[in-house]
Amino acid sequence: MNCQDIEKIGKIxxxxxxxxxxxxxxxxxxxxxxxxxxxxxxxxxxxxxxxxMIAIGISIIINCESCLEWHIKEALRSGASEKQIIEAIEVGIEMGGGPATVSARFAMKVLKYYQQKA
Structure with missing residues (x-):
């Protein structure tokens, strides 16, 4: 994760x-x-x-970075595992097709951000 990603999450x-x-x-x-x-x-x-995790999949499809930041954080707080969150991201990719992979990349950065803070 680079400084721009960390700054983007902080701005959100x-x-x-x-x-x-x-x-x-x-x-x-x-x-x-x-x-x-x-x-x-x-x-x-x-x-x-x-x-x-449902909200994460939907957030991938609608490309809502603010939503991803919030729902990944809340999923982790609620006991979701990294593997569960990744599967939710994968469902969003499948439902959203190719453009959803862009949101999925950001979702992975947010997950890494919170894992590094823990």
Whole structure:
């Protein structure tokens, strides 16, 4: 992983903190979104880690780097293994075809970033 990748991940984290200012500005829409997000990713019939891995596959397809940074971190926090996350990335590649390999490369950088921090 190079310095540009680390800086990119850090910028995504910083931008997310800035975006969360909506929450402190009493945005009902944003509060509703955060509430929905918490409910969506809570344990139910599917454990949180599996839901996070579904989100990783979708994030590959839609090429959402911010989503990948968040959901890989949350999958790891929820007990997902490296091999499980890689399989979720592979599902995204298969569902998204060739263009999804670009997002998959970024997802692998994010996984490595968090593994190096541990």
């Amino acid at each position: 984290q910083s931008d997310r903190k800035t975006a969360n200012e909506f929450y402190s500005k009493n945005s009902e829409v944003y509060r509703s979104f955060v509430s929905m997000e918490r409910k969506t990713y809570s344990n139910g019939e599917l454990e949180k880690r599996y839901k996070e």
